Amino acid sequence: MIRFRDVHFSQGTQKILDGVTFDVAEGEVTVVLGPSGTGKSTLLWLILGLWKPDSGVIEIDGQETRGFGEREWKRTRQRLSMVFQENALFDSLSVGENIGYCLYRASTLTPEEIEKQVRQTMQIVELDPDRFIDRRPDELSTGQKRRVAIARAVANCNPEAIFYDEPTTGLDPHTARRIGDLIMKLRDMRGMTSIVVTHEIADALRVGNCFILLDGGKIAYNGDAAGLLACRDAPVRGFLEPFLRDIEELAPRVEAIGGRRPPAESPGVMAGTVR
């Protein structure tokens, strides 16, 4: 669905991406790993057309984005959605209005239908609609804000792909786990293509099918979880080193699933659907 071919990108004199090539398969969760400042989030901004690459080709559904005008980008962005590291919730709107932001603007649904859809989406992300729908973002905890951000991204006129920028950063381990479960749940429920940008290896191994490790703007690894853990390349080992204890705990699980898609942990919370 999304394809990068020899993409280069710089900001000023600083080279951010240096000949990056990879594919993001449809319906899979691709995790982009790497230390801070290696250009992980840049990939998302390039896919969404917020920045333009210096050279190289980015394709979305076989269409090259290089020649896209603002109208094509608007149309393309309607099929994609993003959860920001900062959540980017609109302070002046309630939780319900934030989640239904795109529906209020773009859909032909009545306000009652939109509210119904918003409530269903809130149930998916495990937020009690009666308690939270009228609250303002500043009345929520960090984890609750993250779930509202995910709900807004999901409610965005049924996107085909969703991008998560550091979805578990700054969260306590319990909440981070629940957000991880949520990402897997959305993948399983709606077959949504996902890209998760993170530097939290434990969370990455739980949610991902494919792994890309960026190092100094280049791809140091591209493959599955088992291959990543077995890889002896210096940049890969250098990145994994601080997380070895976490990895030791996760390794049997990765081995058990043969490096393939891990199952969603909490099937019980999968009640309710947006569609």
Next chain:
Amino acid sequence: MAGLKRGLFELQELFFFGGRVVRQAFRRPFYHREALHAMDHLGVGSVGVVLLAGVFAGEALAIQIVRQLETFGAEALTGRAMALGVVRDLGPVLTGLIVSGRVASSIAAELGGMVLGKQVVAIQVYGEDPLQKLVVPRVIALALMVPLLTLLADAVSILGGDPIARFIGQLSPAVYWTGVKANLTLKTLVIGTLKPMVFGVTIGVIACYVGLRTTGGTMGIGLATRKAVVWNSIAILTVNLLITQLGFRFLESIFGRGD
């Protein structure tokens, strides 16, 4: 030299930004709700401070005029001088500076916060144009509200001149108000309304431009706020001079010479 080059580049970017805002103002979609909210928040919210400043500035100006005219025995012209000075210059500039101080800083801080919180990018990702959604409604609101606020400031300033003319200039109210009416010509009113409209656009464009370019965390917001007020104050005084000079020539070609 590098500073001058950077300043000129920034000015050029500001003009391009202003051009885009004006162009987008005539394109769909129109964000009526946002514009009405901005009119209330930015315009109606400034009424109190504008009225207060208008009264005191009007009285101070009246004292100066009466004192100067007294020396020539021409106190009777106080009303004329007040109408001209307040409607053409004092009212628009005073209102422009007050609104700029109150509103430009607030817009720059609000948009700066939105930029840093990635809300502006989110608007873009969700298929909207931040310029059209965030900037155009604010600029339209200010272009409409600053002239209205100026009219209020003009009214209370001239009203404030009445007791000064009466008690310090020993003028009868009839003489003061006849002078005021005599100088409230169509030309004066056109200048007195056009100026604040241009100030409104200037305040909105500069504040939004600075706000949307905020970088560097909370310190950046502080810097953007300061920049918005300083740039606007300079811009209002410069634009006032330009309109006074060029506007006079243009209006003279329509209404002929004279007050």
